[in-house]
Amino acid sequence: MAVPTVRRRRLGAELRRLREESGLTLDEVEARSGISTSKVSRIESATRGAKPGDVERLLDVYGLTDDGARDLLLKMARDGGRRGWWQTYDLSPAYSDLISMESDASSVRTYEPLVIPGLFQTSAYARAVITAHSMTASVEDVDALVEVRVARQAVLTKPDPLRLRAIIHEAALLASVPGTGVMRDQLQRLLDVAAYPHVTIQVLPLDAELHPGGTGGFTALGFEQPGMEVVLLENLESSLYVEEPANVARYAEAFERLTAAALPFERSLSLIARLKEQEK
Numbered sequence: 001m002a003v004p005t006v007r008r009r010r011l012g013a014e015l016r017r018l019r020e021e022s023g024l025t026l027d028e029v030e031a032r033s034g035i036s037t038s039k040v041s042r043i044e045s046a047t048r049g050a051k052p053g054d055v056e057r058l059l060d061v062y063g064l065t066d067d068g069a070r071d072l073l074l075k076m077a078r079d080g081g082r083r084g085w086w087q088t089y090d091l092s093p094a095y096s097d098l099i100s101m102e103s104d105a106s107s108v109r110t111y112e113p114l115v116i117p118g119l120f121q122t123s124a125y126a127r128a129v130i131t132a133h134s135m136t137a138s139v140e141d142v143d144a145l146v147e148v149r150v151a152r153q154a155v156l157t158k159p160d161p162l163r164l165r166a167i168i169h170e171a172a173l174l175a176s177v178p179g180t181g182v183m184r185d186q187l188q189r190l191l192d193v194a195a196y197p198h199v200t201i202q203v204l205p206l207d208a209e210l211h212p213g214g215t216g217g218f219t220a221l222g223f224e225q226p227g228m229e230v231v232l233l234e235n236l237e238s239s240l241y242v243e244e245p246a247n248v249a250r251y252a253e254a255f256e257r258l259t260a261a262a263l264p265f266e267r268s269l270s271l272i273a274r275l276k277e278q279e280k
Contacts, residue, residue, distance in 0.1 A: 006097040006230060006241050011076040012046040013243070014228065015055070018062040019044070033057045052077045068224055075104070085151065089144050094239035098219075098232060099148070102155050107163040107222040109255050111213050113204075114175070116186055117166050118149050119156060120193055120201075125186040126150065128177050133236070161198050167258050169204045169213070173275050184279035190272050194265075202262035203271050211261045212254035220251055 019029060019040075026037040033040075035054055042048040043058075055077040059070055079100070086099045102108070102119075110117050115129055126149045130142050137145070155162040168190075177183045194201045204213065219232045231242040231251045242248055263271060 005093065005100075006243070007076055007079065007100060008049060009046045009243065010228060010230065011050060011055070011073060012044045014073060015040075015050075015058055015062075016044040018059070018064060022062045024061070029058070029061055032061045050077045072104075072224060072228070079104075086148060089148055090141075091148065092239070094232075094241070097241070098239075099152055101221050101230070102152060102162065104223060105155075105162060105221040106224050107165075108219060109165045109222070109252075110217070110219040111167045111169075111204075111255060111258055112172055112217045113169040113213055114217070115172050116168060116190065117219075119153050119162075119164060120166070120190055121149055122182075122186050122189050123150050124179060124182045125177060125189075128179060128182060156193065156196065156199065161196070163198045165200045165202075165255075165259075167202050167204055167213075167255070167262050170206045170271070173203065173272065180280065184276055187272050187276035187279065191269060191276070194269055194272075200265060201268055201272075202259065202265060203268040204258060204262045205271075208261045211258055213258050218251055218254075220248070220255065 019026075024032075026040055029035065029040050030037045033054075035057060039048075039054070040058070043050045043054070052074050055074055056070075059073065064070055064073075084096075084100055084103065086096055091099075108119070110119075116125060118126070121129065123146050126146045127142060130137070130145045130149070134142065134145075156164065173187065175183075177186070190201060193199050204211070216233070216235075220229055221232070222229045229248050229252075231248055233240045233242065242251065262268065
């Protein structure tokens, strides 16, 4: 059986929340919507996809009148069967989920302790990172993953661009990257994207006091609908999505503490510029 995507789980969880807030049982929902209790239950548990028409009827029963919230939930239902550009590549379900959600997200907050965030990477830097992390991937596979990583960056230049706050540990800026000029070009790329009004970059210095980022990097994706944020954790072999609101809130607090510990925006850019000039 296919593993439910994050998108499907988010939709099911939100529909369950709306039903519970309206005080309706599954039997009462069936009586008012004509959708069987078993079908509603499978949608809520994400064991089956939801048709936009069914979602619209459920939202009517639950009395959701906020146009923005309705549009987001209906879009999630419509996109459940959508083939995005990334689905022409052989990607893991977790990575496909990330790209799909990036295309819908209104904001991203990311902390990276060892590498430059993917949405900022040059193709040469991305190639070096992907090769180092995959260890056994063929040249063709690496080429494809580099294409995907660069294509993802379109979310920063679309008409309604993603708002991105990134905290990068200084260690990532000091890493030795093979290839003449690769790191220099990557640092210039950071300076270039930092000029976007919707992008904020801060550097966490080497001499920062102990902080919550010591447990590893994470990426929080936010959406227009309140309470729909999810957090991605990655390691060498797998990815984990944190979806429970209380757990997501912990990462929100950690990010704010990292923000306070990091260099301010202008000082961060000055450091990146100095490091760039030291590169060969």
